[in-house]
Amino acid sequence: MCTRVLWNTNDLAVLTGRTMDWPESTQPLIVGFPRGRERNGISPAGPVDDPNPLRWTSRYASLVTTIYGVGTVDGLNEAGLAGHGLYLEATDYGARDDSRPAVQAGLWLQYLLDQAATVAEALALMEDVELLKIRVRGRDANIHVALEDVGGDSAIIEFADGRAVVHHGMQYTLMTNDPTYDEQLKSLAAQDFSHPSREIPLPGNVNAVDRFQRAAYYSALLPKPTTERQAIASVMAIMRNVSVPFGAPYAEFGVYNTEYRTVTDLTNRMYFFELTTSPSIIWAEFDRLHLDEATGPVSVDPYDDSLVGDVTDRFAPVTLAF
Template structure:
């Protein structure tokens, strides 16, 4: 999340293909794709325009390619999901695009939703329960449609985290050969009040940081917090420590 109320998320998408290097455009390595958006835009509209100016370039580490797709949303409620399929960017832009998992491509995920009308959920709606991205996508759509209008921030964050927990991949299941990994952490973001909520799946505690409590002026110290601490709970904005520079 940046100080303007724009947030990004990156998830694996095996189908992602960024194509050959186009020297006519500046290149942006895929590992900094989301950072480029946060550094250059305040809204989803601005982010999409900024992305037209660069070519996202593949990176590889330890034999694994950075095949990912990008989701983003802003404080106005706008959102977008960007995938690179067959070397071309495919953009799904609109307030209705609020759910993303992994493979298959987003247009295929949306086609699955047409099999059942999750916009009108009922107790008779058949719901897939596996750990596959398609199953998790459909469950997230179903439970999102069930969420009541929140009365306050607490209810809004609780609703988002409840769905996130439901579609997380739990520990201990027989995933050998699945190509699916346990969920390590979950987050929720209040883009209006610039508050970032975080929970490790190995910890019962939810923590959050309030961006308004940090010095965001040019030249301010880089601040860091290790969330893997069972003693942490609630607002941890004051528990961040200064470091010399961002380690990435």
Template sequence: MCTRILWNTHDHAVLAGRTMDWPESTEPVLTVFPRGVRRDGGKLGGSTVVADNPLTWTSRFGSLVTTVYGAGTVDGFNERGLAAHMLYLDVTELAPRDPGRPGLQIALWIQYLLDSAATVEEALGLLDTFQLVMVEMRGFAATVHVALEDASGDSAIIEHVAGERKVHHDRAYTVMTNEPDYDVQLRLLEQQERTARELGHDEPGGDVPLPGNVNPVDRFQRAAYFSALLPKPADERQAVAAILAVTRNASVPFGAPYGSGDFAIYNTEYRTVCDLTNRRYFFELATSPNLVWAEIDRFDLSPGAPVMALDPDRIDLTGDVSEQFAQSSTAF
């Protein structure tokens, strides 16, 4: 379930692609939040889930995101070029609640970072200002880890395993999947590179064997392999097409075998690409033949401006849909 790929090694744009894999519709809505939005990190929809010392804040930056179940943010970026992506991680375990620390329900985790930070460094500096609180949405516990990247190409992966926060911070950390935890994913990548060297390949290519299943371990190795093979693009259009090609390769097709046990496998619901250089957000619903995108610079992000939203589940949408957004009452 879910794959993230960062491409930060060419001159045209810093791009991050992701797949959203889930057993049902997450009711995605493309949403633009202006600066100056006041938020309560103890709210989930209309309910209070952190009654004791919830984190509250006012957004410093505007953002263009995809929401999940109308209750939180799962993907997107802000006007300064910081992007964030939530991916499922079954082994996620948060520390016991400490009422002495401001509590933030986990579905608002990346929205808080996008509201408050301009870079990966700034976002990481905020992690000690709150304590995450686990919630459930539609019967699913929000056991997630987060990928961050910014317009400079910096990257970080944040996880909570056995009650301890782990941060992997390096622009070389470009590929992740939902499972297993990132320490294991890095070991798998080392194993893949070692296999290539044993076959006489200093770089990816040639006869290096690739796993072909849809489980997260196989998807991680394919995404890393094909990301390393991407040719230098001639322009932004080629760059976006290239990163989409890799995300499609790492997607889970309809009818793919579902796993059981540690790694359940779900179909890909949609794919996104964040262009952090040109500030465009691309969205591709798996049940639609059309790719759509929006440009954050075309929206009014000043304090007091309305929240704008667009339901992407429309067959008539294609190309630049910035003008199709309408005022929204989304309040979280």
């Protein structure tokens, strides 16, 4: 069901980790999109007809992980904004207002990465846009989004009763799934993980509330890094801790196993990806990607067993529907 952890208090870099938890493969591709790409906010949602789709041309290049070929669920842009879409059953986008342009949920995050340089800019963009729920492979795309920028700012955006509920500030570093973020914060307030020790009892289940609190504990436990490598390893360690074992039986436990983990380094514009069924972490350097409007997007498939380490030079042109 996914977890996001932001580390914006160390002296080296603004870092974010996330897990992707789902009962089947999301068919991820790691894609570099050049700026200048024209998009329709409804396609490729499948059999969806809308009278007023949002249309835009991307201002910023981005490096993202896609989901089922219908949208973006994780990534960063060249301006220093990153975002992560996680599942939230309680999501309610509300009734469609045809007078306002709409973007389907799978392209929500891509729209923000295309058009915003900061968290504040992304929040401003949301004021004039409708979110449209789609159904993919038999499941509703009920998502909430976490955003952060290179300055360390952060925001959590959820939709309840048809309106956006926003938690904006550097202190909002964690996100999992249901219940809503307000309720997660209330549950966390009942614990004190600000001074972690080995005597503190730690929630150990795989449900969203326990993962939220466990992420809070380990985030407070992070040592001051002296190298970027140490910082990346620290965040990845938390993401592994809150992961669900691959192949966990959903029918018995009501949870989804972790398909992959990512760590985003906004300061150095690096993107790290760990597929749970692969022995190797791979990564890409944004600044070395050859992103050109004329040649279009480029990608690597993380299920390619030949990939290991720095894969920046392995990106190749790809045709996508969005």
